[in-house]
Structures are given as C-alpha cells and as structure tokens.
Amino acid sequence: MFERYTEKARRVIFFARYEASQYGSPYIDTVHALLGLLREDPALIRRFLGETDFASEIRTEIERCITRREPFSTSVEVPLTSDCRKILLLAGEEADRLGHRSVGTEHLLLGMLRAERSLAAQILERRGLKPADIREQLAEAAVAGNVQARQTRSALSRLCAFLAGLKWQKAEDLLPFFAMNARFVDVRGRQWSREEIEKGFVALFAPYAKKNATHVIEQTLADSGDVVVAMVLWKNAILASMERIWIHRMGVVLVREDQDWAIALMQVTPVEPA
Numbered sequence: 067m068f069e070r071y072t073e074k075a076r077r078v079i080f081f082a083r084y085e086a087s088q089y090g091s092p093y094i095d096t097v098h099a100l101l102g103l104l105r106e107d108p109a110l111i112r113r114f115l116g117e118t119d120f121a122s123e124i125r126t127e128i129e130r131c132i133t134r135r136e137p138f139s140t141s142v143e144v145p146l147t148s149d150c151r152k153i154l155l156l157a158g159e160e161a162d163r164l165g166h167r168s169v170g171t172e173h174l175l176l177g178m179l180r181a182e183r184s185l186a187a188q189i190l191e192r193r194g195l196k197p198a199d200i201r202e203q204l205a206e207a208a209v210a211g212n213v214q215a216r217q218t219r220s221a222l223s224r225l226c227a228f229l230a231g232l233k234w235q236k237a238e239d240l241l242p243f244f245a246m247n248a249r250f251v252d253v254r255g256r257q258w259s260r261e262e263i264e265k266g267f268v269a270l271f272a273p274y275a276k277k278n279a280t281h282v283i284e285q286t287l288a289d290s291g292d293v294v295v296a297m298v299l300w301k302n303a304i305l306a307s308m309e310r311i312w313i314h315r316m317g318v319v320l321v322r323e324d325q326d327w328a329i330a331l332m333q334v335t336p337v338e339p340a
Contacts, residue, residue, distance in 0.1 A: 072170045078102040086144050090135025095147045096186035097128045100178060107171040114195055127189055149184040153177040164204060176200055221294035221320045224327040229281055232274045237267040245321060245328035253334045278302045292322045
C-alpha cells in the first residue's frame with residue numbers, strides 16, 4: 067500500500083500509530099493521522115493556516131473529543147479505522163489527479179479533507195482549509211517549479227556552449243558569454259575584472275582548451291528564477307608551475323542579462339588528486 071509514499075508520508079503513518087498508542091486507542095483514527103501530519107510536516111499546515119499556534123490548538127481540540135486511555139507500546143499492532151483507510155485511498159487519488167508519481171504529505175492532507183465526516187476533516191474545515199484551494203496552490207507551485215526547471219536547463223545550455231567553445235572558438239566569440247560586471251577568480255585567488263578577462267582571456271582559459279582537458283557539470287543549484295549556480299569539475303587542466311594539481315572545480319554563477327544568460331562569476335579551485 068505504501069510503495070508510492072514518500073519518506074515523509076510514511077513517517078506520518080508511523081507518528082499516527084505513535085499518537086494512537088500514547089492515547090491508548092485500540093485503533094488508528096483520522097485524528098491520529100492528523101497529529102502525525104502535524105508532527106512530521108508542520109510547515110505544510112502553516113503554509114495554509116499562517117503563523118499561528120495551530121498545533122497546540124488542534125491537539126487541545128482533539129483531546130476534548132476523544133477518550134484518553136492507558137498508553138501502550140508502539141510495537142503493538144493497531145488497525146486503521148475505515149475513515150483512516152479512506153484517507154489513504156483518497157490521498158492516492160489526489161496524487162493521480164495532480165499528476166504526481168509519489169504520494170506525499172500534501173496528498174494526505176487532501177485525503178483528510180475529503181473524508182468529510184471524519185473528526186480530522188471537521189477540525190481542518192473549521193480553520194478554513196478547503197481541498198480546491200490546496201489543489202490550486204499545489205498546481206501553481208508545480209507550474210512555477212517547471213518554469214524554474216526550464217530556466218535552469220536554459221542557463222546550463224548556455225554554460226555548456228561556452229565550455230565546449232573553449233576548444234575551438236576564438237576569445238572574441240566567447241567574451242559575450244560574460245556579464246558586463248563579470249568577475250573571474252583564478253586558481254591562486256586573484257580576482258579579474260571583465261576588462262582584465264578580455265585582455266588575458268587566452269592565458270586564463272588555455273588549460274581548459276587543451277585536447278585532453280575534460281569537464282562535467284557535477285552539481286547545479288537554482289537560487290531563483292534569475293540566478294543559477296553550477297559546479298564544473300575539470301580533469302587534465304594542467305596549470306604552469308602547478309603540474310601536480312590536475313583537477314579543478316569551477317564554480318559558475320549565471321544571471322539573466324538582456325533576455326539571455328550571462329556568466330557573472332567564475333571561480334576556480336584546485337582539487338588535489340586522491
């Protein structure tokens with residue numbers, strides 16, 4: 067049943083069992099699932115309720131509605147109520163509806179709200195949570211994520227064109243890849259301005275133009291829609307007087323400039339061979 071569940075979603079179920087055992091409940095009900103969700107992913111609820119002390123308020127409300135019994139060990143098997151099983155079923159439906167391969171905490175929240183007659187749903191509804199509103203926000207976030215992914219790919223394509231061009235293009239063809247206020251920090255820590263990069267371009271990038279010099283983009287990080295950071299690992303980029311250092315890590319910051327991506331910062335760090 068839980069093969070599609072993310073690690074966070076699985077922990078919600080674990081915490082639901084824990085909550086049931088602490089209240090001495092002979093079954094895991096929807097309120098235990100809700101408390102498990104609050105334990106595992108409070109940021110999800112805060113996203114829709116705002117910065118309020120909702121966790122303690124919800125727990126207090128739940129405790130007014132249930133009977134507390136003697137706690138027992140979490141190793142004791144506790145069955146799910148029919149309403150709780152319904153939440154899990156509906157969570158899978160919500161993931162399918164949104165086109166998500168995995169079932170996450172957001173889908174469990176939607177499943178709780180759709181189990182309308184359950185106590186968990188009533189508690190959430192009294193705080194203004196509605197399935198349609200949550201779906202809309204999740205869909206908007208997905209669209210924003212797709213746009214950012216496309217922007218990242220565009221920036222990396224620009225970077226790849228520059229790196230590949232080092233072996234066969236002229237300096238004047240590659241200079242436009244740099245932003246007007248670009249900086250280059252060489253392997254010795256010296257900073258080069260955009261004007262200095264232009265004057266010393268051939269010397270700066272000669273190690274990376276060698277036939278046996280190879281590179282791989284080992285990591286990317288999109289800070290925002292307008293900034294992308296990439297880490298490039300170079301091999302066999304030998305520098306004069308530093309022959310033993312044959313691996314370089316090149317950090318590159320790309321920014322939006324004139325409807326395209328430009329290199330704002332490039333910093334080279336030597337990596338000693340293992």
